[in-house]
Amino acid sequence: MSRLDDELKIALQRREVSPDFTAKVMARIAELPPVPVSPWQKLLALFRLPAMQFATAATVVCLVIGLTFGVRYYRDYQEMRKESEIAKAQVMLAFQIASSKLNKAKKKINQAAERIATDDEQADQQSGLQRETRPTPKTKQNGEK
């Protein structure tokens, strides 16, 4: 065997680590200065967790659905509001016309009623005058036929 072989054998032979090896390594790690981590990296690190990825996906889906329904609801509401305003204007106009026509009829009826009342009054006055000028008939005696 060559000398090189011997050296390799010695170099590669299994050696047991000292019992405090782990403690020493951990102590060395603790002594090392902390690697600077930006808040963004911290945040991104959070999203690398599977639970967070699922939660993020669920939130995005919910947001999309919510926004879609929200926009649709808002559009429907706007449309309904517009329709209601048109309906209100039409109703106001319709009642305005109906009321004015009804009042026209009412006015005519009142005028006619007033005319009749005036005619009645004049007729009453005339008949009263005639009664005054006519001689009063004698009152009938008891038993007289």
Added chain:
Amino acid sequence: MRKMLSISATARAILFLLLLAVTGTFAAYGQNFQRAKVQIDFDGLTDKASEVVEVNVDARMLRLAAKIMKDSNPDEAAVKALLNGLQGVYVRVYEFDRENQYSSSDLEGVRSQLRAPGWSRIVGVISKREGMKVEVHTMYEGEQMLGLTIIAAEPKELALVNIVGPIDLDRLAQLSDRLGLPKLELKSTGTKKSNRD
């Protein structure tokens, strides 16, 4: 088990009949009012008229309008109070540049509907001096008012108002005071009589 099944079947049958009765009542209620809806066909007048007002408001539109009418606004509150129970409001107003642009035959279609049972003319005003004719027709079923139709014919204007559903005529007449129309002095004849007495 069989008894339980038969009970549930009976209950189901009763529920079905109840539902049928409720649905039937509602349908009959709606149909009843539909009798008071007048079919307005004045297509021939649209071309002759210089101005046309056409209002078609069905029950759904009336509900929508009532929803946004504010009680704080006196005009809107007054109209809103009249909307309760109404099934539709239909108005046609035709204004003409010249007189005699329409004839009574144009109104025949409407008049024939108003001759149908249930309708009765409560007001008929003819003013030969002004060439004006106003008619108010109402439809009642028992104590319940189903609808109202007003026809106002003037030399240069023809108006038709059809209100489907119960409406208070006095309150409707009072609306013109609120909605910016000139107030009409309606004199009571009763006071005159009492003075004379």
